[in-house]
Amino acid sequence: MILLDGKKTASNIKDEIALKVKSLKNKGKKVPHLAAIIVGNDGASLTYVNAKVKDCKQVGFDSTLIKLSKEITEQELLSEIDKLNKNNDIDGFIVQLPLPKHINEQNVIMAIHPDKDVDGFHPTNVGKMALNLPTFISATPFGILELLGRYKVKTEGKHVVVIGRSHIVGSPMSILLSQKRTVGNSTVTLTHSRTKNLKEITLQADIIVAALGIPEFLTADMVKDNVTVIDVGITRVDDTTKKNGYRLAGDVKFDEVSKKCAFITPVPGGVGPMTRAMLLKNTLLARINKE
Ligand code: GUN
Numbered sequence: 001m002i003l004l005d006g007k008k009t010a011s012n013i014k015d016e017i018a019l020k021v022k023s024l025k026n027k028g029k030k031v032p033h034l035a036a037i038i039v040g041n042d043g044a045s046l047t048y049v050n051a052k053v054k055d056c057k058q059v060g061f062d063s064t065l066i067k068l069s070k071e072i073t074e075q076e077l078l079s080e081i082d083k084l085n086k087n088n089d090i091d092g093f094i095v096q097l098p099l100p101k102h103i104n105e106q107n108v109i110m111a112i113h114p115d116k117d118v119d120g121f122h123p124t125n126v127g128k129m130a131l132n133l134p135t136f137i138s139a140t141p142f143g144i145l146e147l148l149g150r151y152k153v154k155t156e157g158k159h160v161v162v163i164g165r166s167h168i169v170g171s172p173m174s175i176l177l178s179q180k181r182t183v184g185n186s187t188v189t190l191t192h193s194r195t196k197n198l199k200e201i202t203l204q205a206d207i208i209v210a211a212l213g214i215p216e217f218l219t220a221d222m223v224k225d226n227v228t229v230i231d232v233g234i235t236r237v238d239d240t241t242k243k244n245g246y247r248l249a250g251d252v253k254f255d256e257v258s259k260k261c262a263f264i265t266p267v268p269g270g271v272g273p274m275t276r277a278m279l280l281k282n283t284l285l286a287r288i289n290k291e
Contacts, residue, residue: 010273040070092118143274
């Protein structure tokens with residue numbers, strides 16, 4: 001079994017990006033500037049956004065964190081977005097999801113200018129991604145492609161089973177891996193909560209992408225030998241033995257599944273760091289696109 005080390009790979013990618021930033025600087029050009037909006041005080045979301053800001057510093061990007069009250073109205077949030085759209089110094093920005101229930105997520109995503117949508121969530125960018133045109137590919141699926149590519153995991157002609165049909169991971173992942181691209185050319189089955197006989201399907205998989213958000217859902221009896229498993233899950237599970245009171249659990253029962261794997265991502269240290277690295281990659285792209 002080979003561990004797909006997202007932490008190490010992301011660190012390599014960040015080194016590559018830092019070199020590109022240096023070269024921009026040496027040419028007297030502007031460095032990339034990422035902004036992030038966070039609404040409310042959700043602990044996990046704050047952790048993620050702070051990590052994204054820290055990553056920016058690490059590679060030499062400028063960053064701006066905008067913290068807004070959970071009571072903010074949708075209109076007020078849309079006007080903050082409009083400011084970022086118009087601010088020429090900001091190359092790309094994200095609005096951390098999920099948002100409070102009184103705010104319509106789709107309205108918010110649609111308000112972000114596609115050229116600054118480094119999350120790749122705007123319909124224009126999702127459409128370009130689906131057509132295999134150059135665009136911002138959302139960070140988690142992009143990170144998974146990169147991880148598979150760097151470890152030379154063969155995808156061509158392989159049967160990939162994606163579990164979960166979220167707009168952020170499952171749906172784009174299934175589209176991307178089915179496309180004619182270096183990491184792609186797979187036969188993809190997209191499964192979800194209404195899928196019948198899921199185990200029959202996962203047992204046929206050469207590669208499984210588990211992105212349903214149910215801790216330790218995928219068990220050893222659901223996979224064949226030599227499978228490759230990508231675990232996107234990252235749920236906080238109560239754990240009184242930990243100082244902070246929780247542990248991070250993936251969607252895969254790692255201890256038993258890993259014994260049957262050719263390749264597998266750990267949680268933490270697998271997909272998560274790759275997601276963060278690819279957001280930086282998209283922000284660099286946003287900057288370069290403006291040159
Ligand atoms: N919430 C969970 N994942 C993401 C992500 O990739 N981007 C944003 N904006 N919010 C998220």
